[in-house]
Amino acid sequence: MTARNGAPPRVWxxxxxxxxxxxxxxxxxxxAALAGLFVTGDLDLLTWHAANAGVLSALTVVQTAAALTVRRLxxxxxWPVVASAALVxxxxxQQGLGEARILAGHMPLGMAVFGCATALTYWAFTRRAGTAPRPVRLSHAATE
Incomplete structure (x- = not known):
C-alpha cells in the first residue's frame, strides 16, 4: 500500500x-452514566458530571487536532475534521445548557453528542490508512 506519490502511507x-x-x-x-446515577439520587455525581464535561471538551479538541493531522499528513x-469541530x-x-439547567435541550443534545462520537469512532476504525475512496466512473451510456 503506497500513497499517491509512491511513499508509504503514514499510519501514526x-x-x-x-x-x-x-x-x-x-x-x-x-x-451519560454519571448523569444517570445523579438522577437516581446520588447528588455528589452532579459535581463529577460537571467536571467531566471539561474533560470531554478537551478530548473533542484533541480529536479535532488528530482529524486535522490525518487530513494533512x-x-x-x-469531513472528519469538520465533524470533529462540530462536536467541539x-x-x-451542551455544557452551557447543563450549567443553565435547561434539561429539555441538554439531554437530547447529549444523545446527539454520543451519536456523533460513535459515528466518528466507527469511521476511524473502518477506514484503512493509506487508502483513498475509489472515484465513481460513469459508463459512456450513463453520460448520454
Missing part, C-alpha cells in the same frame, strides 16, 4: 485519531 496519524475517538466515545458514555478526507461546538453548547 490514524492511530492517534483512533485513540482520540475512543477516548471521546468512552468519556461520552461516562457522562495522511491525506484523509476533510456541540459539547460547548
Amino acid at each position: 496519524p490514524w492511530r492517534v485519531l483512533r485513540v482520540a475517538a475512543v477516548l471521546v466515545l468512552l468519556d461520552t458514555l461516562a457522562q 495522511a491525506r484523509g478526507p476533510l 461546538a456541540l459539547v460547548s453548547v
